[in-house]
Amino acid sequence: MDCVGCGEPKARPDKPHTFFAHEYVNCPGCGERGEARIVLRSGQVWELLRCARCGPVERLHHADAGAYVSSFLERGEAAVSAGGEHLFKRTTSVCPGCLRLLEVDVVIRAGKVYFRKSCPSCGPSEALVSEDARYYVRAYSFARAGTEPLHYSQEAEHGCPTDCGVCDEHEQHTCLPIIEVTDHCNLECPICIVNNQYSTHMSLDDFHSIIDGMVRREGTCESVALSGGEPTSHPQILELIRIAGRSEIGRVVVITNGLRLGRDRAFAEAIKESGAYIALQLDGFTADTHEKIRGRDLVADKDAALRVLKELNIPTQLVFVATRGANEHQIGQAVDLFLREDHILSLNFQPAAFTGFGGGKYPGDPMDRLTIPGVIQRVEEQTGGRLKKSDFFPLPCSHPQCVSLTYLMRLEDGSYLPFARFVDFTRFGTLLRSSATLPANAEIHEALHDVIHDVFARGGEIERGPEVLAALRGLLLQMFPDRPLTSREQVRIGEGRAKSIFLHHYMDRHDFDLERLRKCCHHYPQADGRVMPACGFNMFHRGAAKGPDTAVAQFARPAANGAGRSLPVVQGA
Amino acid sequence: MSGGLLQGRVALVTGGSRGLGRAICKVLAREGAAVAFNYVKSEKQAQDAVRELRESGTRAWAFAASVLDKSAIDAMVGTVEQEAGPIDVLVNNAGVGQVVPLALMEESDWDGMMDTHVKGAFLVTQSVLRGMIRLKRGRILNVSSLAGVKMLQAPVHYCAAKAALKGFTEGLAKEIGRYGITVNCIAPGILEEGVSANVPPANREEYLRHCALRRLGTVDEIAEVVAFLVSDRNGYMNGATVVVDGGV
Numbered sequence: 001m002d003c004v005g006c007g008e009p010k011a012r013p014d015k016p017h018t019f020f021a022h023e024y025v026n027c028p029g030c031g032e033r034g035e036a037r038i039v040l041r042s043g044q045v046w047e048l049l050r051c052a053r054c055g056p057v058e059r060l061h062h063a064d065a066g067a068y069v070s071s072f073l074e075r076g077e078a079a080v081s082a083g084g085e086h087l088f089k090r091t092t093s094v095c096p097g098c099l100r101l102l103e104v105d106v107v108i109r110a111g112k113v114y115f116r117k118s119c120p121s122c123g124p125s126e127a128l129v130s131e132d133a134r135y136y137v138r139a140y141s142f143a144r145a146g147t148e149p150l151h152y153s154q155e156a157e158h159g160c161p162t163d164c165g166v167c168d169e170h171e172q173h174t175c176l177p178i179i180e181v182t183d184h185c186n187l188e189c190p191i192c193i194v195n196n197q198y199s200t201h202m203s204l205d206d207f208h209s210i211i212d213g214m215v216r217r218e219g220t221c222e223s224v225a226l227s228g229g230e231p232t233s234h235p236q237i238l239e240l241i242r243i244a245g246r247s248e249i250g251r252v253v254v255i256t257n258g259l260r261l262g263r264d265r266a267f268a269e270a271i272k273e274s275g276a277y278i279a280l281q282l283d284g285f286t287a288d289t290h291e292k293i294r295g296r297d298l299v300a301d302k303d304a305a306l307r308v309l310k311e312l313n314i315p316t317q318l319v320f321v322a323t324r325g326a327n328e329h330q331i332g333q334a335v336d337l338f339l340r341e342d343h344i345l346s347l348n349f350q351p352a353a354f355t356g357f358g359g360g361k362y363p364g365d366p367m368d369r370l371t372i373p374g375v376i377q378r379v380e381e382q383t384g385g386r387l388k389k390s391d392f393f394p395l396p397c398s399h400p401q402c403v404s405l406t407y408l409m410r411l412e413d414g415s416y417l418p419f420a421r422f423v424d425f426t427r428f429g430t431l432l433r434s435s436a437t438l439p440a441n442a443e444i445h446e447a448l449h450d451v452i453h454d455v456f457a458r459g460g461e462i463e464r465g466p467e468v469l470a471a472l473r474g475l476l477l478q479m480f481p482d483r484p485l486t487s488r489e490q491v492r493i494g495e496g497r498a499k500s501i502f503l504h505h506y507m508d509r510h511d512f513d514l515e516r517l518r519k520c521c522h523h524y525p526q527a528d529g530r531v532m533p534a535c536g537f538n539m540f541h542r543g544a545a546k547g548p549d550t551a552v553a554q555f556a557r558p559a560a561n562g563a564g565r566s567l568p569v570v571q572g573a
Numbered sequence: 574m575s576g577g578l579l580q581g582r583v584a585l586v587t588g589g590s591r592g593l594g595r596a597i598c599k600v601l602a603r604e605g606a607a608v609a610f611n612y613v614k615s616e617k618q619a620q621d622a623v624r625e626l627r628e629s630g631t632r633a634w635a636f637a638a639s640v641l642d643k644s645a646i647d648a649m650v651g652t653v654e655q656e657a658g659p660i661d662v663l664v665n666n667a668g669v670g671q672v673v674p675l676a677l678m679e680e681s682d683w684d685g686m687m688d689t690h691v692k693g694a695f696l697v698t699q700s701v702l703r704g705m706i707r708l709k710r711g712r713i714l715n716v717s718s719l720a721g722v723k724m725l726q727a728p729v730h731y732c733a734a735k736a737a738l739k740g741f742t743e744g745l746a747k748e749i750g751r752y753g754i755t756v757n758c759i760a761p762g763i764l765e766e767g768v769s770a771n772v773p774p775a776n777r778e779e780y781l782r783h784c785a786l787r788r789l790g791t792v793d794e795i796a797e798v799v800a801f802l803v804s805d806r807n808g809y810m811n812g813a814t815v816v817v818d819g820g821v
Contacts, residue, residue, distance in 0.1 A: 453752065457706035 012173060012219060017041035018145040019171040020069070022091050022515035025061075029054035035092050035103070035105040037169070037518065040065040040143075050159040050169065069141070076108070076137030085109040088137070092514035096366065097472075099509060099545055099553070108133045114367075115511065123412035127366040127510035132373030136401065141426075146172035146519060149217045152363035160518055161540060162555040165530035174531055175397060175521035177214050177221060181207065182229040187257055189294045191283075191321055193356035193506060194229070197545035201234050206527040207243055214525055215248045222250040222491065225279065231558060232267070241274045250491040253317065255279040257294070262304025272312040279317040279348070280305060282334065288512050289327040295358075309343060315495065316344045322378075323352040324370045331375060332382020338499070338521070339386075339408075339416055345495050348502045349375045355508035355538050360547035364405055366510035372404045372503045379501075391418035392503070395424045399519040404503045411464065411471045416499060422455050422462045440479035440490035449474055471497075507535040509545050578804035583657045585650070586610040587640050587697055588667030590619035592767030593716065596792035597664055598622060600632035600800045606662060609634040609653045611646075632657060638775045640667045640693030650700045659704045662803045665738070666696040666716040670768035675729045683730045690734035694741060702749065711754035712803040715742050719762045719818045735760070735819030739814050746812030753815075755811040757802055760817025764790045785820030 017039035025036045025047050036049035038061060045062035062068040079086035085137045093104040093115050105116040106129070129135040148168075156167040163169070164412050181202045182196065214221055224244050231237055231254050240378040244252045254271070257278045261268045271278065280302075284290055287297035309316045320327075320334045331349070338347040351370040354362050376392050387406065394400035408416035419425075428447055452472050458464055485493070507516060512535065520533035532541060539545050540553035577764055584601045588594040589610025595618070598608045608626055612619040612635060621637040626633035634653060638645035653660060671687050673682060694802030721735025722726035739758050746756040763769045763780045772780075780787070781787060798817050801807055 449748075450751075453706050453749070457703050459703055 012147050012150060015146045015148060017046070017170060018143055019519055020045070020143045021072075021089065021140065022518065023047070023061075024090050025049060025059075027054055027057055027329040028059050029057060035514065037171075038254045040069070044553045052158075052483040056156070058523075073137060073141055076140075077134070080111060080133045080137060083110075088113070091115075093127075094509050094512050094539065095116060095119035095122050096125055096127070099539070099551070101514070108137075115513075128369055128371065129379075129511050129513070130373060130379075130401070135373045139394040139400040142394040142396040142400040146397075146521075147310075149173040150219055151217045153217070153529055155330065160514060161533075161553075164532055164536050164541070166523065166533060167528075169518075170524065170533070171519040172398065174214065174218055174221070174523040174525070176223055177210075177218075177523055177525050177531070178225045178227050179207070179210055179244075179525055180227050180229065181231050181237070182234040184233045185228060185230040185257075186259055187230065187294055187296075188231060188358065190358045191293045191323060191352055191362055192358035193353055193538055194227075195357045195548060197543045201236070202240075202527070204236060204239060204243065207240050209527060210525045211244055211246070211249075213529055214531075215246070216530070220248040220250070223253055223277075224240050224249050224251075225255055227255040230257055230259075232256050238270055238274055241271075241276045245275060246481060246497040247486070247488075250488055251277050251315075253277040253279050255281070255319065257281045257301075258305030258309075259298075259301050261308055262301050265308065268308045268312055268314070272314050277315045277317065277345075278309060279319050280309065281321075282306075282318050283321045283323070284327040284330045284542060285333050286330070286352045289330060292326040293321060293323055293352075306337075310341060315345050317346045318344060319347060319348045319350065321350045321352050322370050322375045324364065324368060326352075328370060328375075328378055329382070331378045335379055335383050335387060335501070338501070344499075346500045346502065346506060349379075351375055351503070351505045353508040353535075353538075354510065355506070355507035355546075356542070356544045357548050360544050361507065369510075370414045371511075372401075372505050375503050376404065387418060387501070391420040392501075393420065395502075398521045399516040401513070402505060402516050402520070406501050408501070409471055409475070410497055410499070411467045411469070412474065413467070417464060417468065419498075422465075422468045423451050424454070426479075428454075440485055440493055444494075445480055448472065448479075452476070464468070506538070509539065512532040512539055575604065578800055578806060579662065581805045582606045582661040583653065583659065584608050584662035584664065584699060584803070585653060585697075586662050586664040586666055587693065588612065590615045590622050590635065591746055592762070593764065593792045593795055594664075594666040595622050596796040597666060597799050598626060598633070599629075600793070600796040601662065601664075602626050602629060602633065604800050604804070607632040607657045609649070609657065610635065611636045611638045611640065611649060613637070613639050613669070640697050641688055643696050643718070646697055646700045650697075650704075654704055659708050660701050661705075661708070661710065662712045662714075663698065663701045663705075664714045664716065664799060664803065665697060667693050667697075668716065668734075668768055670728075670731065670771040672728055672771050673772060678728075678730060686728075686730040686734050687737070691737045691741065694738060698745065702754075705754050706749065706752045709753045711752075712807075713745070713754065713756040714799060714803050715739075716740075716799075717758045717760045717814060718768075719760050719816060719821065722760050722814060723821070726802070727772075727781060737775030739812060742814065743812045750811055755808075757807075757810055757812070758814040759795065759799060759802060760814050760816045760818070762790055762793045762816075762821055764792055764795065767792055780821070783821050784818065788819065790817065 018037050021038045022035050023038045026033050030053045034049055037045040039046050043065050045065050045068045047059045049057045049059045051057050076088050079088055087105050088108050089106045095102055098121050102117050107114050107116050111133050113133050113136045115127045115129055117125045152168045153165045154167050156163050156169040183197045183200050185196045241252050254276050282295045287299055290298040338344050354364045376389050379387050380389050391406040392404045395403035395405050407419040479493050517533055517536045522534045523531045524537050525531045541556040543550050543552040584606040585763050586594050586598050589598045590612035598610050602608045623633045623635045636649040715738045717738040718735040720732045742756050742758040
């Protein structure tokens with residue numbers, strides 16, 4: 001599956017296999033135990049192991065991929081139904097105390113999923129991984145082949161995560177590059193997942209080099225995100241946007257807390273003029289929620305930012321860090337705002353990750369936290385069923401445990417209907433993409449035709465069937481006119497017709513899963529040419545997994561400003 | 574009837590009360606299909622046809638509905654699906670003949686010819702297709718003409734309409750092949766009855782001079798080919814136009 005359509009599918013080939021999971025196996029050469037990639041290839045299941053002694057080794061794991069996947073899912077479903085505690089599988093996580101890599105049990109207990117860890121130095125620990133074990137198990141059925149970049153940054157040598165940057169054993173290309181253009185910020189958020197040092201604004205030369213590198217590796221990108229720190233504190237932010245706005249890049253997104261936008265009208269107008277999109281951090285609507293998550297009352301600042309974004313009709317994405325005990329009761333309000341405003345194109349819920357400068361010290365309980373199913377549950381409860389749990393599906397582009405999403409189609413009367421009400425995503429997985437909107441590419445064209453015929457055939461069984469067909473007709477005619485569209489036009493047209501809600505759960509030292517990192521597609525490009533999967537960078541390279549001054553892994557190569565001491569890493573336990 | 578080419582299938586034939594359409598209904602029924610057809614003017618012939626089909630042991634229905642009346646078509650298709658089950662076979666046979674040179678052709682002549690053959694096929698197909706996609710199988714056969722695929726002395730609007738059906742066949746075959754539905758086209762030469770009855774004697778003689786079999790075809794001969802084309806025995810033919818003309 002070509003997950004983003006940022007570029008021609010033929011230019012970026014699919015992986016020759018579907019990455020399914022990690023599993024501990026013994027090396028067929030030396031017998032040493034290690035974690036292998038389990039991949040589905042040509043109807044069979046293969047182990048791809050990088051043995052410390054023997055190097056890369058392949059071995060047939062199961063002769064029938066379909067039977068293997070069915071058995072895997074049935075095992076999980078049985079564990080959910082049986083009650084009690086059951087071992088579902090094993091994976092690699094880290095000790096929350098010393099950050100040592102550990103082989104851990106993934107157990108299902110009372111309808112939830114936990115990691116059960118045992119660190120030789122720090123002792124046993126547990127962490128909640130999913131509030132809905134059935135969702136967790138079924139998500140594996142959404143595994144799809146990843147896509148390769150045109151060029152990898154480096155070759156695999158020691159294995160994951162040591163070779164991060166990314167190597168050719170990574171299972172997904174860069175769907176969303178997030179470029180941290182500054183480590184300055186005008187807030188000190190208690191939930192901040194990065195590590196602001198107040199030392200560096202990225203130079204134009206470095207930024208040029210990163211953009212050039214992304215285009216060389218990816219061909220084209222649907223989106224490039226500028227982050228920080230607070231990117232609007234970069235003195236040349238408008239110049240950075242201009243540099244990123246080249247034809248190979250569909251949209252430039254500035255991820256911001258919105259303070260400068262709300263206070264500086266001329267700057268907001270310049271952003272509008274630049275054509276950039278705004279991803280506005282908006283985690284609540286009251287003083288107390290802001291204080292808990294962002295450190296102070298931001299109601300007036302957020303209102304000002306929202307007002308100017310609306311007045312100037314700047315395409316906007318909302319980013320809501322959903323945190324247990326802080327703002328979970330305002331999730332529905334965020335959905336209402338998103339559905340009400342035409343210029344708000346997507347809503348991204350991020351269950352809080354306890355990592356980084358602020359988040360690493362945040363007093364969250366790793367056994368009682370929000371995960372993706374928990375946020376979806378609250379969406380349903382707080383929107384009075386306008387959106388339902390069944391509207392959301394795991395995104396197969398990344399690891400299916402990382403992201404869940406729903407697309408909403410605009411009907412002719414201006415209301416929105418979730419695609420899941422008329423699309424069976426288990427059949428039309430192509431429509432599940434990492435993009436906030438649907439681009440007008442050949443892949444989507446084909447998928448839309450399938451959907452149209454399916455809706456047409458099911459007729460009266462579908463909620464608002466005739467309206468859906470009318471909207472699909474409008475979508476098709478507008479997205480695929482009788483003239484070629486530029487990639488930017490494709491993006492814009494898709495935005496006018498469909499919105500999306502994403503739930504993206506970044507990982508921390510409690511729920512880190514190397515298997516998920518393997519297929520990460522949200523990457524931090526570095527000036528030295530590396531492209532770092534986000535959670536691996538946060539965990540091992542930033543030196544902030546437990547707050548500022550956390551030791552970095554011994555293999556880590558932090559960004560230029562990231563100091564830190566080395567941390568011993570043990571593969572397996 | 575057991576062991577026929579269309580045992581247990583449900584077929585809808587447009588323009589089935591007389592001529593080629595009636596012959597097609599008869600052969601499809603003989604091969605085991607339940608048969609429904611529509612008609613516009615020939616009420617008595619339609620009743621005769623239904624009686625004939627039922628007497629042969631076939632379930633049969635006739636509907637007074639124009640192929641240009643969308644709501645009537647939808648009602649017809651709904652009734653057939655309710656009473657007989659999902660429609661497996663559609664034969665777009667309804668047509669008209671009119672011998673008039675281009676110089677004398679009225680705009681209404683052109684529209685009438687194109688509407689009946691092309692728009693009618695579109696409307697009926699769209700109505701039937703819903704069930705076929707749901708079923709993930711189906712056979713659609715469009716009745717074109719040799720005049721639509723070869724240069725013949727025939728009215729221009731008739732040639733154009735029949736040629737359009739060939740394009741309709743190919744486009745639709747490509748579009749819905751993924752659902753296991755095949756769409757083909759049959760192009761008969763001049764027949765002894767049906768629309769061919771309008772062919773002027775001089776044109777008929779010209780045709781016979783070029784036909785290797787030295788005779789006109791019969792509606793029964795075409796109907797036999799139709800029965801095979803819409804059967805499961807014909808699984809891999811799609812988007813094709815089969816010419817049945819005695820060798821011209």
